Amino acid sequence: MNMVSNDHRVASGREGLNVFLRNKHVGDGGQTLLMVHGATYPGTVMFDYPVEGVSWMDWMAERGFDVWCIDLLGYGKADRPAEMDAPAGASGPIVDTGEAVRDVKLAIEFILKERGISQLDLLGYSWGTAIGGQVAGEVPEKIRRLVLSGALWLRSGNVQIQVDGELGAYRTVTADAVVKRWTINLDEDQKAAIAPAARLRQWAADAVATDPDSSRHDPPMLRAPTGVVKDVMQHWLKENPTYDPAAIRCPTQVVVGEWDHETTPEQGRAVFDRLTGTDTRRYTVIGGGTHSLLLENQRHQLYEVTRSFLSADLTG
DSSP states (O other): OOEEEEEEEEEOSSTTOEEEEEEEEETTOOSEEEEEOOSSSOHHHHTSOOBTTBOHHHHHHHTTOEEEEEEOTTSTTSOOOGGGGSOGGGSOOOSOHHHHHHHHHHHHHHHHHHHTOSOEEEEEETHHHHHHHHHHHHOGGGEEEEEEESOOOOOOSOOTTOOSSSOOSEEEEOHHHHHHHHTTTOOHHHHHHHSOHHHHHHHHHHHHTTSTTGGGSSSOOEEEESHHHHHIIIIITTTOOSSOGGGOOSOEEEEEETTOSSSOHHHHHHHHHTOTTOSOEEEEEETTOOTTGGGSTTHHHHHHHHHHHHHSOOOO
C-alpha cells in the first residue's frame, strides 16, 4: 500500500503560534476523520505511535480513511506558549478546554478547505472527548459522526491529573509516572494482560521525549499545560460540565475499556444516557483494556468498533 503522510502547521487562536496536524491516507483517501488527544500526551504519540509496526492512524488509513490527528498548543510538535519557557509558577494555567475547542475548530476549517468538503468525522480521546463533544454541539453542520473514546464526565474522588498546591502554567511528568498512571489500580494479572511491560516502558519514554526540552532534566520530564487540570477542578469535580451531550446532533459512539479507572465505564454510560439530541447512539465496553486501550493488546477491538461505526449505513 502506498501510504501518504503529510504534516501541516495551522494558525491557532494565539497570534504567531501554530497547532500541528498530521494526515495519513492511502491512494485518494476516503472519509475524513480528525482525532483529538487528551490532557497529557500529544496526538502524534497517541494515534500515530506504531505498536507492532502499525499505528491507529496507519490502521485506519489502510482501511480507506483520510485520517488526521492534532497536537494542541503546548503538546508534541505544536508551538509552545511563552509561559512554558518560564518557571511553571510564574503564570496561571494555560490551554484550557475553551482554547482547545477554538483551535480544533480552526483545524477543522483548515481540513474542510484542504479537502473541499463540508463535514468530517471527529474522534476524541479522554480530555479530547470533552473537546469533541463541545465542538460537535457548537458546529453540528460540520461533524458527520462522533466517537468518544474514554468519555470524560462528572466524577468524585481522586483523578490522575490533579496537581498538589497552586496551579502554574504547566505540570511535569516522568516516564516512571506515566507507567504508574497507566497501570493504576490493576493487579499483576491485569498488568500482564494489557501489554508487555517493555511496551509500556518504551512508550512512556517516547511520550516524554515529545517535549523538546525533556532531556534538560534528570530524569527526563514532559511538560503538559494545566488548563485542563483547572477545568477538572472547577467543572468536572463540581458537577459543572464544560459541555452538554444533549446538544450533540450527529450519530455518536461511546467506547471505553473495562479497566479504565480514569474515564470509567460508568462515566461513559452517563454520557451515553445524556445523548438525547441524536437518533443514533452506541455504547461499547471492551474487555481487558484500560484508559490507554489504544496502545494495548485489545487495541484492535477499539479500532474495529471505530471503523465499523464510521463506515456503517445508518440510513436504514
